[in-house]
Amino acid sequence: MKLELEHTYSFVGKDAVKAYQTKITETYETVYAKKGAGNDFLGWVGLPSEIDESLITDIEKTALELRKKSDLFVVIGIGGSYLGARAVIEALQNHFAPLTGEKPLVVYAGHNMSEDYLKELLAILDKIDYSLAVISKSGTTTEPAIAFRLLKQHLIDKYGEKEAASRIVAITDKAKGALKQLANVKGYKTYIVPDDVGGRFSVLTPVGLLPIAMAGINIRQLIAGAVEIEKMCKSNPTLEGNPVSEYAVVRHFLYGMGKTNEIMVNYEPRLVYFSEWWKQLYGESHGKEHKGIFPASVTFSTDLHSMGQYIQDGIRNLFETVISVENSNHELRIPMEADDLDQLNYIAGKRISEVNHKAELGTMLAHEDGGVPVIRIVIPEVSAYVLGQLIYFFEMACALSGYLLEVNPFDQPGVEAYKKNMFALLGKKGYEEQTAVLNRRLGI
Numbered sequence: 001m002k003l004e005l006e007h008t009y010s011f012v013g014k015d016a017v018k019a020y021q022t023k024i025t026e027t028y029e030t031v032y033a034k035k036g037a038g039n040d041f042l043g044w045v046g047l048p049s050e051i052d053e054s055l056i057t058d059i060e061k062t063a064l065e066l067r068k069k070s071d072l073f074v075v076i077g078i079g080g081s082y083l084g085a086r087a088v089i090e091a092l093q094n095h096f097a098p099l100t101g102e103k104p105l106v107v108y109a110g111h112n113m114s115e116d117y118l119k120e121l122l123a124i125l126d127k128i129d130y131s132l133a134v135i136s137k138s139g140t141t142t143e144p145a146i147a148f149r150l151l152k153q154h155l156i157d158k159y160g161e162k163e164a165a166s167r168i169v170a171i172t173d174k175a176k177g178a179l180k181q182l183a184n185v186k187g188y189k190t191y192i193v194p195d196d197v198g199g200r201f202s203v204l205t206p207v208g209l210l211p212i213a214m215a216g217i218n219i220r221q222l223i224a225g226a227v228e229i230e231k232m233c234k235s236n237p238t239l240e241g242n243p244v245s246e247y248a249v250v251r252h253f254l255y256g257m258g259k260t261n262e263i264m265v266n267y268e269p270r271l272v273y274f275s276e277w278w279k280q281l282y283g284e285s286h287g288k289e290h291k292g293i294f295p296a297s298v299t300f301s302t303d304l305h306s307m308g309q310y311i312q313d314g315i316r317n318l319f320e321t322v323i324s325v326e327n328s329n330h331e332l333r334i335p336m337e338a339d340d341l342d343q344l345n346y347i348a349g350k351r352i353s354e355v356n357h358k359a360e361l362g363t364m365l366a367h368e369d370g371g372v373p374v375i376r377i378v379i380p381e382v383s384a385y386v387l388g389q390l391i392y393f394f395e396m397a398c399a400l401s402g403y404l405l406e407v408n409p410f411d412q413p414g415v416e417a418y419k420k421n422m423f424a425l426l427g428k429k430g431y432e433e434q435t436a437v438l439n440r441r442l443g444i
């Protein structure tokens with residue numbers, strides 16, 4: 001992977017970025033020496049190279065066993081407990097996976113509280129052999145807990161207690177939380193989310209690895225890609241020749257210039273969920289104390305016909321980070337037509353990817369002209385190895401950016417506000433005072 005910044009340096013002076021050399025090396029030191037805010041959540045830093053071989057083998061074995069008896073695998077989790085897995089799976093599976101007949105298909109639950117979604121899922125589960133992973137570090141999150149209660153009962157009704165238990169994997173804290181107690185009582189296969197790895201940094205733990213292995217993806221390749229970037233950062237915690245540092249510093253500079261919105265751009269729809277993963281990572285890590293870049297995402301050229309107008313001409317508080325994919329997995333050329341009624345013969349014979357690349361370059365220059373700096377991250381292809389590289393790249397850059405912003409990148413105190421109100425409105429014990437206040441505000 002390569003980081004291309006020429007089109008950003010016309011907005012941010014190269015020398016200004018270079019002046020951050022000492023600062024960035026000190027910031028790495030804060031991470032590695034565990035001296036900064038949230039330092040008890042830095043387990044992800046050495047994780048790629050420290051993953052136990054026995055854990056990888058165990059995950060592969062569990063996946064193999066469950067794959068044999070499952071046409072569908074349901075991943076129950078929310079936020080960091082499902083987005084990493086979904087990002088990798090959707091990036092690597094066929095765009096039309098549900099129609100290819102390849103099994104098992106991975107689907108998701110517990111990331112919403114939609115009655116319709118869950119009812120329709122249960123109707124499908126009536127007709128199909130399935131197993132599931134219930135993933136919650138805290139073991140108490142409402143959305144996955146509701147989905148698990150429903151699906152657990154469904155499994156028991158369908159297969160009986162014993163077989164149902166053999167189709168459930170619980171991924172949670174080693175001791176705390178309702179899910180851990182339940183898993184102990186019912187004898188589910190269990191994997192541990194390490195104490196020092198927060199949800200949004202947990203894709204290279206069983207949280208991400210089991211669902212990814214269930215999708216038939218080589219988790220060793222994913223880990224190997226992450227190891228490469230882990231080692232690169234460790235051996236070169238500078239700005240020179242380290243794209244992670246450069247990305248962190250450049251986006252920090254852009255933020256200082258009033259570019260308070262970063263748009264993750266892809267030209268490959270298979271990367272949509274990678275952007276979703278990135279948005280959670282950056283949004284939850286940096287959006288606090290009334291600070292932080294707002295992370296957004298678009299898929300081009302699709303969204304050039306919707307959001308393109310705003311990006312070109314709207315409020316100039318935007319910059320883009322483009323994931324540019326050099327090589328497609330397949331080859332397809334535009335056919336020649338004798339009558340050329342659609343006037344496309346000028347590109348006949350060209351690969352679709354060539355047209356897509358020209359759209360990408362043309363858009364970059366147009367947006368630059370419109371006052372939108374464009375950072376480019378060029379990857380050779382979308383593969384498990386490259387996704388592993390990108391995961392570690394963005395995780396480390398997220399930690400560095402958070403420390404440059406002077407926030408704790410590893411907590412998420414703001415997430416509690418909606419939960420407290422929801423519990424109060426649902427009449428949960430202990431929230432009586434809040435219930436009365438909220439009911440008054442709502443005129444109930």
Ligand code: PA5
Pocket residue numbers: 078079080081135136137138139140141144198199200201284412
């Ligand atoms: O990054 C985080 O910590 C959060 O997004 C969590 O992953 C999310 O809230 C789910 O939490 P849990 O795994 O405890 O159910």
